[in-house]
Amino acid sequence: MEVHRHLDEELDALRDGVLRLGGEAEAALKRAMYALTKRDSEAAREVLEHDDAIDELEIEIDRQCIDIFVLRQPAARDLRFVMSVAKMAPVLERIGDHGCNIARAVFDLNNEPELENHIRLQQMGEIASSMLAQALDAFARNDAHAARDVIKRDSEINDLYNEIFHDLIEMMAKEPATATRDARLLFVAKHLERIGDYVTDICELTVYMAEAAIIKHRR
Amino acid sequence: MSNSIIAPKFEVINRAALPARETKIAVEGLNFFYGRTQALHNITLNIPEKMVMAFIGPSGCGKTTFLRTLNRMNDVIPGTRVEGKVTMDSEDVYAPGADVVELRRKVGMVFQKSNPFPKSIFDNVAYGLRINRLTSNKSALEDRVATALQDAALWSEVKDRLKSSALGLSGGQQQRLCIARALAIQPEVILMDEPASALDPIATSKIEELIFDLKKQYTIVIVTHNMQQAARVSDLTAFFLLGKLIEVNATEKMFTAPDEKLTEDYITGRFG
Amino acid sequence: MTTLTALCTLVAVGILVIILGYIAMRGIGALNLRFLVDSPRPVGEGGGIGNAIVGSAVLLLLSCAVGIPLGIATGVYLSEFGGGMFASVVRFLVDTLTGIPSIVTGVFIYAIIVLRMKHFSAFAGGIALALIMIPIVARTTEEMIKLVPHSLREGALALGAPQWRVTLGIVIPAAASGIATGAMLAIARVSGETAPLLFTAFGSRFFPRNLNEPIASLTVQIYNYAISPYDEWHAQAWAATLVLMTLILSINILVRFLTRQKF
Numbered sequence: 244m245e246v247h248r249h250l251d252e253e254l255d256a257l258r259d260g261v262l263r264l265g266g267e268a269e270a271a272l273k274r275a276m277y278a279l280t281k282r283d284s285e286a287a288r289e290v291l292e293h294d295d296a297i298d299e300l301e302i303e304i305d306r307q308c309i310d311i312f313v314l315r316q317p318a319a320r321d322l323r324f325v326m327s328v329a330k331m332a333p334v335l336e337r338i339g340d341h342g343c344n345i346a347r348a349v350f351d352l353n354n355e356p357e358l359e360n361h362i363r364l365q366q367m368g369e370i371a372s373s374m375l376a377q378a379l380d381a382f383a384r385n386d387a388h389a390a391r392d393v394i395k396r397d398s399e400i401n402d403l404y405n406e407i408f409h410d411l412i413e414m415m416a417k418e419p420a421t422a423t424r425d426a427r428l429l430f431v432a433k434h435l436e437r438i439g440d441y442v443t444d445i446c447e448l449t450v451y452m453a454e455a456a457i458i459k460h461r462r
Numbered sequence: 463m464s465n466s467i468i469a470p471k472f473e474v475i476n477r478a479a480l481p482a483r484e485t486k487i488a489v490e491g492l493n494f495f496y497g498r499t500q501a502l503h504n505i506t507l508n509i510p511e512k513m514v515m516a517f518i519g520p521s522g523c524g525k526t527t528f529l530r531t532l533n534r535m536n537d538v539i540p541g542t543r544v545e546g547k548v549t550m551d552s553e554d555v556y557a558p559g560a561d562v563v564e565l566r567r568k569v570g571m572v573f574q575k576s577n578p579f580p581k582s583i584f585d586n587v588a589y590g591l592r593i594n595r596l597t598s599n600k601s602a603l604e605d606r607v608a609t610a611l612q613d614a615a616l617w618s619e620v621k622d623r624l625k626s627s628a629l630g631l632s633g634g635q636q637q638r639l640c641i642a643r644a645l646a647i648q649p650e651v652i653l654m655d656e657p658a659s660a661l662d663p664i665a666t667s668k669i670e671e672l673i674f675d676l677k678k679q680y681t682i683v684i685v686t687h688n689m690q691q692a693a694r695v696s697d698l699t700a701f702f703l704l705g706k707l708i709e710v711n712a713t714e715k716m717f718t719a720p721d722e723k724l725t726e727d728y729i730t731g732r733f734g
Numbered sequence: 735m736t737t738l739t740a741l742c743t744l745v746a747v748g749i750l751v752i753i754l755g756y757i758a759m760r761g762i763g764a765l766n767l768r769f770l771v772d773s774p775r776p777v778g779e780g781g782g783i784g785n786a787i788v789g790s791a792v793l794l795l796l797s798c799a800v801g802i803p804l805g806i807a808t809g810v811y812l813s814e815f816g817g818g819m820f821a822s823v824v825r826f827l828v829d830t831l832t833g834i835p836s837i838v839t840g841v842f843i844y845a846i847i848v849l850r851m852k853h854f855s856a857f858a859g860g861i862a863l864a865l866i867m868i869p870i871v872a873r874t875t876e877e878m879i880k881l882v883p884h885s886l887r888e889g890a891l892a893l894g895a896p897q898w899r900v901t902l903g904i905v906i907p908a909a910a911s912g913i914a915t916g917a918m919l920a921i922a923r924v925s926g927e928t929a930p931l932l933f934t935a936f937g938s939r940f941f942p943r944n945l946n947e948p949i950a951s952l953t954v955q956i957y958n959y960a961i962s963p964y965d966e967w968h969a970q971a972w973a974a975t976l977v978l979m980t981l982i983l984s985i986n987i988l989v990r991f992l993t994r995q996k997f
Contacts, residue, residue: 318689318718319718319729323718455719
């Protein structure tokens, strides 16, 4: 149908936009974690520079969603798709912001003595990255089952966060000299934990989009 | 779209349910024939009272034919045949001795193109009252006409010219006049066949507001081509295709997550 | 193209104007008040067409009284119930009737009424004219009723009106002006008939007293005067023709005037 061809094209363009935005957020997270573990200020700077692109992508997606709503009056699965995209874009943008926050922490951390083993932070970062990648994949394939699987992994991040929290608090008590560094690392862990929550949001939106089931706020 | 693959940890928030209502019109296994052509296939549907039900579907899907079986307006077309049951308030509408005139008094109809009689505004609204002898004296008649015009949101526009010709009204006013004419005899059900399709957007929205008010008192069934109108105006929606009833659902569910793929394809504009 | 069609129109209209003009010219001479009021007198004594005018009026009234209701009823039947075999037959017969030469109608009435009654009468004349009117009225009524939009009928039916009520109260009033036009055109047609009256009303020299007697009419009078050998009567024939033409013209103008206000 001629009229519907436009809507199909626009919906595809929207999907591409989200995946591009998601790719940028993913890259920002990976780069920030690299900068953190390798103590690389250059990499951290790149993260901050790329953030503008992420913001612009989100605004563009916003605009496209409004246009589709008013001009095409989508219904049923198209409606749920556009609605989910409109809610997903800001979430991805915030993931990018948290990446920036981690990158900013890198500058300060590089002036502090290195923490010997931040295995768990690295783990958190990897889980967050892979969760994000899988969530975007589930979105692209309209796969609610895969999305639900990703949501389950959030508990891993939360568990890691709790462990790091206790360890760092303990260290801050035992070695007040490095308390600043420990506090910053705690915040980095917090950012990663938030990213886990955001990825969960993305997956809940994917489930709604695919199945019209609203599963948020119920865990 | 069923929710069969839900992991036990996750629940679905229930949508606000529609109020439970008595069934006003029950249709069971309805088949309808124009001569040898079958236009409706095995329709089974319950229409609850004091709600708005919309019939949607592509042109030629049978929704108008089905609407007209509810007040036996298809009887005037020669060669038509009905099989199956249509009951209103538990009485079979097509029973051999059924009173068609009485049925049509209880089930009013508003048509796609407004059809006021070439008489005065007053006489138009009074027509049903007069032929059914529903009022005993002149002042009672005048009261009923005024009430009907008020209910149809037309009174303020015509109260000073009740004796002038109905044909001098605008399209939107004429349609509201036809609604007033139908309301005057106090039906229980109002059938509307694309009542706003010939009207401009402002007149259309007046009719839609009117429907919203009317459903407090009347059961309303509206056939519409315009899906956004069905979404705006109705509580329940029934989707017809090629003479079959494909799906009937709460409107909100129908337009966000219909049960049938055919319905979804139609609603998203992928055919028809 | 335009000039050619304009030329043809001029010729057609011109002929009509010439006819009217010629009649007026020949007839105006004998036209005066006495002429319009008196009944015929023997040659040389003047006389007039007063009784003929009255006679024509009586015949017209009689034929309307019979022909118009029957015509309308037939038209209503054909349009409202016109689907079946019987209706098709009726419609065919009605169409055939419109084509029957009026003299044949006259002879027919002569055979079945005049011979039975053993004398000519206004009654027979009226029936003959009615027979000519009926198919005209029936067909125009049917067409006018068919023009009433079906939506109007459905609107009334949906309010619980039985079919007869819809027909009488909604359809016929809506078609009323069209039906009236048909009736008036039928009147204009029969007011010019001569042949049927020759065998039925026959003609008379007196003012009519009752319907059972022969009666004069303008058309027959014109015929009688025209074939007579007297010049005076020829002049009177011309004058009577002028009167008849004026009357028919007036009816047509009236029809145009009354039907200009469509509801």
